Structures are given as C-alpha cells and as structure tokens.
Amino acid sequence: MTGGGRGMTSGSAWARLRRDRAAAGAAATLLLIAVFALLAPLWARWTGHPCDAAFPATGLAADGTPRGPSREFWLGADPLGRDVLVRAAYGARISLAVGVLAALLAALAGTAAGTVAGYAGGALDALLARLMDTALALPHLLVAITIATTFQITSAAGSLALTVLVIAFFSFAALGRVVRGQVLVVKERPFIEAARATGAPAARIVVVDVLPNVAAQVAVLTSLLVPAAIVFEATLSFLGVGVRPPMPSWGAMLGEGGAAFRSAWWLLAVPGTLLLLTTLACNLLGDAVRDALGPERGR
C-alpha cells in the first residue's frame, strides 16, 4: 500500500454535486429560464410583438381590458396591449442580470471587507465591522426608496445601475460578516502561523492561505444572494423605485399587473411563477453546493 488514496474515496465535490438529483433539477430549471431570457428577441420576432410595442387593437377587448392567453398572445396581453410572453422574456434578462450582478458585487465587496476586517483586526476591523452592522441595521426598503426618489434618474441604464448598487450595498454586509467570522477562524489555524514563520507578507498569506479556505463559503453565500437580489429588485420595481418603465422586469410587471389582477390573472401568474421558480432553483442549487463542498476534505 502506498500513502496515497486517503480520504479521497468519496470523490470530489463536483462528483457529489452531480449525484444530487435536486441540484440537477434546479440547474435544469435555471438553464431553461436563462435560455428563455436569451431568446427574447426570437419570441418578439415569432409573435411579431416587440417588447415595448402596444397592440391595443388585438391585445385589448372592446371594453379595454386585456385579452387572456390566445393564439395571438400566448400568455395574454397586459392593460396596454403589450405581449406578456415577450415582456416576461425581456424582464427575465433584467431580473437575472440585476440579481447576478448585484450578488457578484456584494460578494466582491463583502469578501474584501470581511477578509480585511478579519485578518487585519484592530481599528480597521472595528471600522469595517461597524459599517457592516450599520448596513444590516438600516431599514432596507425605506432607505432604498429614499435613495431612488432623491436621485431622480431617468435613464434606463442609470436606474439599472442604481438598483444594482442599492441591492449590493444591502447584501454585502451579511456576507461580509460571515466572511469576517470565517477569516477569524482560519487565521487561528496553525498553517497561518506556519506561513508567517516563513516570512510571507500578509497580502500573500491572505491570497494563498486564507481566501482559498473561505472560498467555499463565499460561493455558497453568493449563490444564495442571487435569489435574494432578484426578489429585492422585484420589490423595488414593484414599488416603482427600481428599473424605470417601460423597461420590463418581473417585479415591474407584478407591480403593473396588480391593478388588473381580478380580470387578468395571467398578469401576476406569469412573472410570479417565473420569480418563484428562479428563486427556488437558486436556493436549491446553493444548498446543494454547500452540501457538496461540505466540511473540508481530510480531517
């Protein structure tokens, strides 16, 4: 027998992830939604209904109420006579982009803040820790609404960027605190002292020895931030302080559809179902990633 082979019999994290049925289902769902979003122009071409174009003649009934799902409008029309299918696909692009971008930004900022705070300690730690505490303590929605109304941004790109920034700001702290705690634990492990004893500078120790040992947690937390950010965006847009109309997003569609819900169920059902499926799949996948990475390999 050689010394090798210990502790590796159970296979890699990736292999464990691939064996997880729930994870496979969740990944397939997300893939379908992503394809649906990517192919938005195709839906627009097939239906002949561009995203923001209104078709009151065909989309609205005589009394002005939107028509339900039909051969012309597969998933019905909205009160302006726009195609819900096409808007849901374009909205998926916005929702997913905002969710992923905000989560990545939050992960980046949170990891940086948490790592610096945890590793440096002292006054820098106190400052960053208080900043993160403050971000967590603020009433998110209230502040977000205040910011959105204070900075009257009219451009589509501007409103999108502001939404991403607001969501990232309120998400980074939760992740940052977890990373900080994790770094504090890793910092006490003997191999960090061993690295210090070789004369390695702090920056190298952080990159080579600390970050790889918190990367798994960051990956899991980030994957769980995505659905939270999508819901946050939906909430903001629902309240009219997220992305600007006529840009579609699931939240904006839910907001616009709320009034006509009694007569037109599809206005809520379509974006609502998509939102639910996406967040559910993201959460399932995040849990599966965490389970697969599991406790550190070895003892």
Next chain:
Amino acid sequence: MALLEVTDLRVSFDTPQGVVHAVRGLSFGVGEGRTLGIVGESGAGKSAGVQALLGLLPGARTGGRALFAGRDLLTAGEKELRRVRGGRIGMVFQDPLAGLHPLYPVGRQIAEAVRAHDPGIGRRRARERAIELLALAGVPDPARRAAAYPHRLSGGLRQRALIAMALAPGPRLLIADEPTAALDATVRAQILDLLRRLRDERGMALIVISHDLGVVAGLADEVLVMYGGKAAERGGRHPLYRRPQHPYTRGLLASVPSAALFAGGGGARLRPIPGPPPDPRDPQPGCAFRPRCPHALARCGEDPPLVPVAGDPAHLAACWLVRGPEGDGP
C-alpha cells in the same frame, strides 16, 4: 472462567469514507483482580472493540461472542447494556471533560451515579458517598471539590472525578480507555498508580487501553498487542516485553526511547518501523503487518493464526515465523 471472555469479536461500521473494519477476529479475557492491557496504534481497533462490546458504537455491526459473567453482551438489548454500563462495568475515557456534564458540580454527578445504581439510598447519603468516592480516587479536600464544576478542576482531578464516578456502583470490571493520554507525565504516573491501587483493594478486573506500551507496562498482568484489527501478540507482561515474538511488538519496543536504549551509550539509535499503519477502511488479505515487516515472506499473504510460543502456552503470536514449541522466532 474469566469474568469477561471475548471470542472472535468482529466490529465494522460505516463512515462517509467507507466501511471501517475496526476489529477482525479478536479473542481475549480478563479475570477478577487481573489487568489486561490492550496496546495498539491509532486505527488498530483497540477502542472500537471495547466500545462495541458495551453498545457504545451506534450503528456498528458486531460478530463473535463476549461473555460477561456468563451473559453475552453482543446479544444483550440496549436496556440491559445500559444497566451493565452503569453497574458492573465502569468506564474511564481519555478526555475526562467528555465524560462529565459541564453544567453540574462533579459531586452531584457522582451522587446521581450512586442513586442510579441504588435507588433506595437517600440524597444525603448519596452525597456523602460521592465525597467518599472522590476521596477514594485520591482527590484532596473532596468535600470542597465535590461542589466544583468540571471546568474548574485540573486535568488530573477531572480524571480522578471520572474514576470516582465509574466506581460508584461498585463495578466488577473497570475499562480505562487511554486514561492518561491527555495528562502530563507526572500526573500520568499518579493516575496509573491510583488505578493499580483501586484494582488491588477492590479486586476488580481492569482493562487498560493505550497506544503506549509504557503505560500498560506498569499495570498489566497480560498484554494484548493489536495491529490492523487483530491480535498480533498476547501474553504475560514479562514474557511479552522481555521476549517479544511478533515483529510488530519488537518494532514498537525498538521505536521508543527507553532506558535500555540509552544504557547503550549516546550513539544508540531508534529502529522505527517503516511506513504508516494500515488503513482500517482497506484491509488487505494476509498478515496486516506484512507491508512494514522486515521479515515478510511469500507465506504472509495468508492469515497467520495466533499460536503459542515455544515453552509458554500463555504467550501467543500471530506470525508465520513463530513456529511454536520446536521452532525459532524471527
């Protein structure tokens, strides 16, 4: 007949890394007033074997027979085992903190052990008995220490408190699993001394499990050396230490810096056993020691039986090179 008689014990259990074949056919016995030392390295199966006997390895699959005062522990129900564990068999573990509840004073925990065994005894009497037991275990100022929480006691005092608790029901057999591994040298000697004294005074049977041949050397009448889940060698303390037969026992003795080594002068060198101990998840056919053995033969691919050594029917070794009465050792 011995108080505890274990025959062909087999223990395996599942871990996320695969099935661990902890014990693969082990026989031993211990009589009242006698001490059996079980020695082995990590993964040799020494602790798993004894824990499985007492039903302390949930989910473990066991085979063989383990007669304690005539009753087979391996077929006993959980309820009966629990009664045995808190009664006629006492246990002391490596980490005394794990055996003590952190939120109760040690005296109260010992008093509870007393009452669990003898429900008729009054609270006050149980408390007095707890203090007596602490004194018996060599705890200085036992009345005051009885009121202390476990974390307020030093490592040595905790181990003494745990021994006092194990003694509460007046066990016939005391099992000490690495009782001194967490203790410093001067304290270790005190605890070993205490175990020896208690055994002699109360006529208990004692099983001491250790990775350290030296810990067992001062205490055991009979020593069982385990390797790869099996007995490599078994015999009286003196014959085994003076005339070790199995290459593993020899290797183990040659790898500790002992007084005998230094007696040879400054240049004396340890002769370590090469390589790592076997992986209990991946038992190989034949003698488990073969990959590390300097004398390995083709025949070692077959399992060597445990046979008596020349001139001493009580001294057994599992090695093809031990020929028994007429043959020479390795």
Next chain:
Amino acid sequence: MTALLSVRDARVHFPLTRGVLRREIGRVRALDGVTLDVAAGETLGIVGESGCGKSTLARCVTALQPVTAGRVLFEGTDVAALSRTGRKAFRRDVQIVFQDPYGSLNPRRRVGSIIADPLAVHRVASGEALRRRVRDLMDLVGLDPSHADRFPAEFSGGQRQRVAIARAIALRPRLLVCDEPVSALDASVQAQILNLLRDLRDELGLTIVFIAHDLPAVRYVSDRVAVMYLGRVVELAAAEDLHARPRHPYTAALLAAAAATDPAETGPIATGGGLPLLQGEPPSPAAPPPGCGFHPRCPRATPLCRREPPPLISRPGAPAHLAACHHVPEHAALPAGPEAGS
C-alpha cells in the same frame, strides 16, 4: 564564542481581562524570566509539562510572539529591533516545525506548493529550479517526490510532519525550532521523525531547539536539556548529566515518571524505580505561588523556598550544570539520596 541564539530574562505576560471594557483582572505569566543560550551546531532540548511556557518560548525565539520584557538575540541582534530587511533575513535563518501535522499544512494546497512556499516567498528559486528543489527536499525527508501534487489529506500524520520538516529546512535555516513535533504521532512513527531530525542535523549541520513534554524523546535528540516549570527554566545541563545527576527535584520527578512508563522497566510493577511519585499538579501560571514555583509540590520545600525564588546557577565542580533550587544536594544523584523522601 557567541551563541547563535540568546534568550535574556524573557517574559511573556498575557493580560486576563473581564467584561466589555476588558478591565485587566490579572496576568498569565506564560514565560517568567527565561535565560538560555543555544550554540551553533548544538541541539537544545526543552522539556516541561503543559502550561510551563515551552511553546511560548518557541514562539518567542521565532519572533511569532513578542516578549513582554527581556530580550531574544539572534547572532547578537535583538529580534524585536530588526529592520525590515533584517527581519526578512531572520525569517530565512530561523524556521519552525509545529506540533500538529494536520493543522500546520493548508488543506487546500498541494504539498509541493507548501514545501515551495519559503523558496517562493524569499525568491530563492522559481520555475523548473523550484520544482527540482522541492523534489530534492521531498527526497531528503523521505517522501516520494512524485507525490508533490497530492493534498495533505492524502498523507498520514507522519508523512505530513515530513512535509512540514521539508518546508522548514527548504531555506537551509541556521536555527530550526521544533515545537512538540512528534507528540501527535503514533509511537512507531515518532521514532521515524526523531531519527529524521537527527539525520538532518548531522547532514545539514542544523542548530535545533527541540521542545517536548516527553523527557526520553528530548534526551534522544538533544545535546543539552532545559527543564521548564511554570514559565521558568529550573534545570539546564548536558543531556547525559541531567539524567545521571538531576539536581532539581522536579527533574527527578520527571525522570521517575518516565521510568514508571518505560516499557523496558519490567520490574515488579514500575513506579519509577522506587522513586516517590510527585503529588498534585502544576499551579496555574495565572496564579503562581510566591518564591520557588515548585514548592507546593516539592518534598523538600522549606520556608526559604516559599519566600525566595531560587536563581538558576551552577555549583562548584560542574559549571555547565545549572539548577534553580535552594537545596541542591552536594553530590550527584538526588534520587539516591536518603533525604529525597523526607
């Protein structure tokens, strides 16, 4: 001759605090005035029980822990006063092997990269030269160089400690500090590592500070041995001299305890060759007794011991044998003396 390493009255006191305001309620005297020298080429063993300060001393001499008072001098230079470049050179010259072979290796890095770390940090080698050095080092410590791509979890405890040793000697340090390097290993593997350290010392001419709680292991690798108790050195002598003629009663007790668990001692149930076993346990370094720290457990303690801490001094006729005891016997072996039990 100047010593390679000199420790002068080194103290490390950790404050004990309580409450959110971290009010200081006491001090843990982890190291309470240690003075010793390590000459180039020698192996100094340091032995003592948990809490005696031996690991704190290891961290002080490797500059991982600043001293509260006193000095640590490497080649005559105070390590606390090193310049940036001086410190970098110090880190090259002084390396450490830790107790825990599971914790001291980053589980997410391949062992080849771990061993290469000091070489990369100090830009000694790179590329193919670096890989060759790593292979040579693995070979030197008895590891298969083809396993450089494996993770620590794929190695046994002994092999991991070999990885840690390879990392520590990669820069050919002038001083190697080993902090309980074999305590976590199985007996048969301990011997492998002890022999490896002895061989490396001879091959590379290393100066070693070897720390352990186990007197026989210390004796096996050391030229001189310092016995520590409660943050102080209580006896310091050549290894053979210390074993043959211990002067401090604590050293004698450690020898007795070692003899009590010596597998070669197959006398009628060993109790340390008939020596009385020490009673009690070491006091907490947060509340050390006045006078000699050992007096509460000492069979020969007198009012003087309770009052005055004894200095670590030599006696006439044996200038290299230091002991901190008011009652050093006039001659030779304390265990043989009839007064030992009184």
